[in-house]
Every structure is written in C-alpha cells, then in structure tokens.
Amino acid sequence: MVSHFLSCLEPGTSQTRASHLVDIPWLVLRCGFNRYGVLPDMGPIPSLSDFARYNRSRLPTWYNSHLSLREYEQCTDFHKGCTFLISVWYTRYEVGKRLAAFWMLSIMANGFAGILAYGLTKMNGIQGIAGWRCARNSRRTVPRQTWLILCYRDYDYRRHH
C-alpha cells in the first residue's frame, strides 16, 4: 500500500493534494460550531475566496491555482456541518435515511457535473460571460436556497409528527 501511495505522488498534482490540507484545520476549528458555525460556508468565505481570485494579479501564483479552487469548494461544501446538525436532531435509526436524502443531492450533483461541463462548452461567450462563470453562479445560489427550503420542510414535518 505504501509503495502504491508513494507512486502516486506526482509533482503535477501536488497542489491538489496540498489543497486538501485546508480541510483539516478547518474541520478541527469548527468543533465548537453551532448552527452559526455553518453559516460562513454559505456565503462570506466563498465570496472572499472568489474576490481574492478576482484580484489574482496581487497574489502568488500558487494561490490562484488548485489551492484557491479547493478552498472555495471546501468552504462551499457545507454539508459537513449539516451532517452534524442532522445527527443532533434525529434519533439513531432515523439518521441514516435523512443523511442519505441529504447526500443524494451531493452524489447527483457529481453526476450532473459532466452534463454541466458539456453544457458550459456550449454557453461560453453568451452575454459576454465565460462558461465557467455561469457554473459558479449556479453552484453558489441553488444549493444554498435549497438548503433553506429544506429547513422549512423540516419544520412542517416536526410540527405534525
């Protein structure tokens, strides 16, 4: 296993792997979160990250590559915090299917990423906007609004339980 692991350490992907390190301190720091601990993932941190990328000429090159992208993705990836909240609210054998319903969205998003990539190649240049910017718009707004809607659905279920 070790030899296989070492064989995978190609220089070209070192930035990608280093970017995963962002996860580790971030997760530990969030040990004390409550519901407000999830909120930074929903807007300010990804937005600041994007703002930094926008001003890329003032930043080191390495920041503007995979590391920045990965940071953005992980901060947006607030389902880690939501997983914790779901496990707090439900009994032991209610957690599984509720986590599954939540993770299904993530799995299906991965699946549609290929179709989205294909669509973006067709959208490049529409309204003077690059295709990848359309992707960022959709990635940011839709999942967060869906999450807020789910909060209301949760409320209705619990009230009538």
Added chain:
Amino acid sequence: MIIEGIISCGICLTGYVLLINFPDKADGFLKPDEKAFVIERINADRGDAETDEITRKKILAHLKDWKLYCWSFLILSAVVPGFSYNFYTPLILRQGMGYTVTESQLLTAPPFICAALITFLSSLISDKFKIRGPVLVFHHTLTIVGMFVTAYVKNPAARYFGVFLGLGMVQYIPMVTLAWQANNIKSTSKRAVASATALIGSGIGGMISGGAFKTSESPTYEVRYLHDLDHFAPITIVLTVL
C-alpha cells in the same frame, strides 16, 4: 464577480433567521411543547438532547479516544476509491473505453444517478432493520467486484457496468460510516469532535486520490485499481475491532 459575491452574502444573512439551532436551543423555531417532545424522544433514544458546552479541555479529552480515528480510517478507505471514481470517470470512459470527449461527459451521469438511488435504498434498509455493519460490508464487497470488472474486463460495455457497480456501491459507504459513528456517540461535544475527526479521513483520502490515475498507466489504469483495493483490505481489521 463582486455582484455574485453580494448575492451569496445576502442569502447567507437570511440564514441567521432561518437556520435552526440545537433542539434545546430552538426556542424561536419550536413551541415549548414541541421542543419538549423533541428533547424527550431524543433522550429516550440516546440521552443527549441537552447540549454540553464545548471547551478546549473537552475537545482534547475527546481527541484521546482512539476509536474516533477508526471512523476516520474507515472514511479514508472509502473515499479513496470514491474520489477516484468522481475525478476520473470521464478519463476512464475516454481513454480506457474509447468514448469521445462529449460521450464521456454525458456517460458520467447515469452511474451517479444509480449511486444516489442505491444510497437511499440501502439507507432505508439499514434504518428499518437497524443494522449498519452488514450493509457496509455488502457495499464494500460489491465495490471490489465493480473495480475488478472495470480494471480487467476488455469489453467496453462490461467495463461501463463495472463503473456502475463500483461507483454505485462506494458512494454509500462514507455516508453510512458517518451515520454509524453518530449512532455510537453520546454528547454533543463529542459528536462535534467526532464529525471533525471522521471527515479528516475524507480530506486525507482526497489527497491520496488526487494523484491517483497516472498517465503512464493509460489506458487500463490497472495499478490504480489495485491501489484502491489496498485501502479496502485494512477495513476488515477495523470493522472487526469496532
């Protein structure tokens, strides 16, 4: 770019009103009788509805529990092949099976849809019969079968079936591991620490899988599949210990 950021921040601000807190602190969200009901049923189930304060001392104490790292290791072992499939399915389809770029992009979607349905179905079964381990082992076994089919079968259609099987089964594993871990933890502070330590395995797994498919191994990537299988082997030991 700045306008996009403003939209995100605006939506985020509404979250301060709409996001719910822990059950015992959800005063504005639940009526007193509803809150009492929720707390009562959680206490009847696992007895930790009341949140305990998270302090540095508690975090350090929880971090000394070796079993938390077993969950982390289980998730690491699952996300290495999981991320590999996520990152490289289009590459497998294009270089390994001979599809065009457009076809490979479009053919990426069906296995993930299948994976989502399998994940939900297995979770329903797991919750209904109150079992986690056997379902987890079942998924691990079929993932290994799917990876072998993807790696060694020559027929492109059969290899694509292998992607269905491997990817469809592996996506469930991190989720059920988190659910299994949550079932075995008492107190909110430990649950928070355990969530963090478990997902550290996810981050490290991402690091490993980030450089998974070497160009020199194209188009079969057989060594890569064997590497992923390496990560399944220790799972048997960890599951036995747990």
